Amino acid sequence: MVTTIPDTLRAFFLPLVSHLRERGWQVDGMAKGISSNLECVQAFDRVWDVEWSRNPLDPKNLIAAPAQIRHALSQEQYDLVNVSTPVAAFVTRYALNNLRKQEKVKVIYTAQGFHFYKGGSLYKNAIFLGLEKIAGPWTDYLVVVNREDESAAKRYGLISPERVRYIPGTGLNLDRFNPSAISEAEIVGVRQELGLGSENPLFLSVAEFIPRKRPGDILKAFAKLGRPQVHLALAGNGLIFEEMQQLASELGIQKQVHFLGLRRDIPVLMCASVATLIASSQEGLPNCVMESLCMEIPVIGTDIRGTRDLLENGNGLLVKLGDINGIASAMTWILDHPDEAKQMGKRGRENMINYDVPHILKLYEALYAETALLLI
Template identity: 70%
Template sequence: MNKLLIVTTIAPTLRAFFAPIARHLREIGWEVDGMAKGVSTCPECLQAFDRTWEIDWSRNPAAPQNLLVAPQQIREVLAQQAYNLVNVSTPVAAFVSRYVLNDWRKQGKLKVIYTAQGFHFYKGGSPLKNAIFLGLEKLAGPWTDCLVVVNREDEEAAKRWLVPAERVRYIPGTGLNVDRYNPLEIPEAEIRRVRQELGLSPDAPLFLSVAELIPRKRPHDVLKAFARLGRPEAHLAFAGEGEIKEMQQLASDLGVENQVHLLGFRRDIPVLMRASAATVLASEQEGLPNCVMESLCLEVPAIGTDIRGTRDLLEGGCGLLVKLGDIDGLAEAMAWVLDRPIAAREMAQRGSKSILAYELQNILKQYEALYAEINNQQSTINNQQLTNE
């Protein structure tokens, strides 16, 4: 039996990124378990995995349970289950799990794959934070049989600093469900509905930012750029939870509160995107941003900061790239979309063609091939151990 354990820090990550992989593998005969905090109350996870394991750790790297409680819980699961492979992801889960699993690795009992959704060290990041996170990744590198990266900057960094080049695999994300983001499947009635909900006139342009309202995503930059745009007919919507009161106050201070809509968490992102003239993401750190992939897939122009991940998706004329923190540049990109609708539409169509490499079925095939390759390596080790006995 091919047996895999997938480990993330929290259940939403397990659900969003790895549940499709688990379902696919189970369809072809694998046994796939999941481990994360909160997994026992995640219906999608309970359905996608054969077994789920609850674990008590925190996204805060300094939380004491990460080293005092979680390692023992992992050991207890490994004592019960004989996994061929363990795929870890997200910073806390990846570090703590690899630390614990290294004993099993050295005994030849299993192999460890680490999927890095975006290293916490990156070009342009804080020198101190970069040094800390790079140091931790270097420490854990020898505990890793295969390191999967989702963008080219991380691929270069992994080969340069973390593991031998032959242990690095570039797989662009965990797959976009293109059926959900098919522009032909978004009813015009739904588009009219959301525009009416926002109180927009039929010809009022809408910009949309889909991201948590947290400092790393820099939503203040988007809001300031929109105010600087100076188009009273235009509107800006934010779909995401976080610093809503702070954003409301900033919109009021900038005099655009009647043009800005803070929507919180939304389940109709495809409709909101199709109702928009463009999407905007001003992040300072990304691995491979889903919201940009979704925008491209829906043939909606995308504006993003020139950082890893976003750059991978928008370079080559597939979107507009703006220097990080450049408020004027963001405003100029918004104006370009409004003033050049034909060119913007052509850009969006180029972007939609580029997204095929990130499509779910393509990514599933790559993970299936990777797991088969690493699993065969483990089977060879097991056979050698049996021969020696």
């Protein structure tokens, strides 16, 4: 399994790694700096460091990394290579194309969200679509996690349609994200930590502080809400964390907004909230939306791929990208319709069964078995 950085393997693929190893597979991992990631070192049979940049247009990616990838294959004689994330996916497929032609290895590409998408920059879309078209012939199977990407893969002919597989994510732990597993004492504890009383509804955002997550839209919408008793918590860190703190001050809502940083108690925070918010311009299949729905907490999200897949069945409220007033109106609806909002959240958990870890593991295991047959 190959990704650009080890955090992607750790966050998304370790349940699949564990499942396969329990069934007798040898599963190795490759990423930049993976040997320093203890969780990955313990999870895989063997790990391989590789030198590449996260910038997909950096020419250095095609200098050292391909030789390192081919060396790893020559050492271990892998049957299947599952790649993900833009740099790792492109460079690894490039490095292994000749070996694929010789039927010595099969390559599966899991696209966690193409970097070209509806509403994206025309310039960036053209570049990333062009790269995917180049790499398509180097791929045996293409896994997509949302319906927009599935349609795009077939429409642009990135790979033969019969080799495109829709698998919705890498699996969600329904035991961890289960409202029945959260005690009332835990909810009271986190609300006391934030200084909230019973009269203080809480909205929650769980996201990295980076531009494409658009946390500023959430803050501006919250300011428009104009309800001083309502609070907002934002869990996460990132490049624009301090900028968003400054924005909250400029909007005059700093006493109602809690910047929590990285948290390990996301399920509890969700249970303490009336709804979660996601204002992103780009997603593949957002875990925070699935997690919230599993906790029976409704979601207010932008009408983009991935988020749309999860909310279009009445599991939440969709608003147009960048629509500050729309987000504020959705928050108002949640506050003014508490019973309907709770029912919305309950429907969400019912619809998450197709996203849980056991279901996803079966889909991947079937795909790997199908792919392995091509080597016989």
